[in-house]
Amino acid sequence: MAIEEICEKIIDETNAVRAKYQADYAGDPDAELLAWLQIAVQREAMVCYLYNEATRNKRLAESEGEVVEVTRDALTLIWQQEQSHAAELAARLIDGVFMDRKGSLDAAFLKIRGTLDATMLDLLTQDRGGVLSVFAKAATWVAAKFAPNIVPAFATELPRANLRGFFVLARALEQTARDSYARIGQILPAIVLKSSSLQPQGLLKPIRNTELDELFHQRVFGEMASWLDSDGAFVAGLEAKTCLRKLREILVTTTGIQQYRGRAVPMVYTDGGLGDLFAKHNIKIEVERAAA
Ligand SMILES: [Fe+2]
Numbered sequence: 377m378a379i380e381e382i383c384e385k386i387i388d389e390t391n392a393v394r395a396k397y398q399a400d401y402a403g404d405p406d407a408e409l410l411a412w413l414q415i416a417v418q419r420e421a422m423v424c425y426l427y428n429e430a431t432r433n434k435r436l437a438e439s440e441g442e443v444v445e446v447t448r449d450a451l452t453l454i455w456q457q458e459q460s461h462a463a464e465l466a467a468r469l470i471d472g473v474f475m476d477r478k479g480s481l482d483a484a485f486l487k488i489r490g491t492l493d494a495t496m497l498d499l500l501t502q503d504r505g506g507v508l509s510v511f512a513k514a515a516t517w518v519a520a521k522f523a524p525n526i527v528p529a530f531a532t533e534l535p536r537a538n539l540r541g542f543f544v545l546a547r548a549l550e551q552t553a554r555d556s557y558a559r560i561g562q563i564l565p566a567i568v569l570k571s572s573s574l575q576p577q578g579l580l581k582p583i584r585n586t587e588l589d590e591l592f593h594q595r596v597f598g599e600m601a602s603w604l605d606s607d608g609a610f611v612a613g614l615e616a617k618t619c620l621r622k623l624r625e626i627l628v629t630t631t632g633i634q635q636y637r638g639r640a641v642p643m644v645y646t647d648g649g650l651g652d653l654f655a656k657h658n659i660k661i662e663v664e665r666a667a668a
């Protein structure tokens with residue numbers, strides 16, 4: 377099975393999960409939010425681990441050149457942003473949304489944390505068979521969550537995937553992350569309305585920005601996949617300047633604030649984690665100040 381085909385199935389299955397959650401939890405937004413949180417927290421933790429491992433990919437470690445450096449920087453910075461998603465947003469969601477609804481939900485929180493710990497422990501204690509082997513195992517875990525029927529294909533196909541395959545799969549994971557945050561953003565307003573706490577209200581914007589981050593990541597991974605040939609080697613003759621211009625364009629078209637898109641220094645809702653990369657190459661971006 378081609379990696380593109382596997383990705384299509386992951387996305388199809390994620391859509392099916394979304395439809396099922398909407399039906400199963402109709403009229404109970406708290407329960408649906410918790411279900412999505414569980415997936416979101418696990419996924420953030422997992423991509424942190426995967427992207428960190430990927431930065432040590434042989435192809436990236438041993439290749440030289442400006443495009444390789446841009447790729448390595450982008451991957452490292454996205455990894456850092458995923459860490460902040462995992463650490464801050466997940467905790468803030470759990471505490472912020474449910475802080476005035478103790479009791480019956482405590483068990484659900486424990487379950488979220490417990491599952492997360494077990495997943496990470498499992499990943500971290502895997503035999504080290506190289507980045508792609510670890511990635512294959514983690515991807516198998518994702519598939520088991522979203523697409524149980526394709527796990528055997530994952531298990532056999534992914535160890536042969538190369539860096540290009542990794543980016544193609546990362547693009548699919550980012551798309552499912554974006555879709556999850558989009559759904560969380562749809563559920564939150566109903567919770568805001570009935571909550572006596574101001575916390576859920578304060579989450580609307582961070583959730584929207586995180587959704588934009590994931591959309592940006594999705595398109596960045598798609599772009600970086602195009603910098604590699606089918607053998608996973610960097611395409612000859614590619615210039616860093618062109619690559620950076622493309623990343624900037626993706627940022628502006630995904631997280632840019634509409635009325636400022638045409639400015640020499642565009643204003644964006646979020647830098648998608650790549651602010652330091654743009655700064656390093658003297659590409660100016662203005663990020664909207666966080667709402668107080
Ligand atoms: Fe994330």
Ligand SMILES: [Fe+2]
Pocket residue numbers: 458550553589590593
């Ligand atoms: Fe992401």
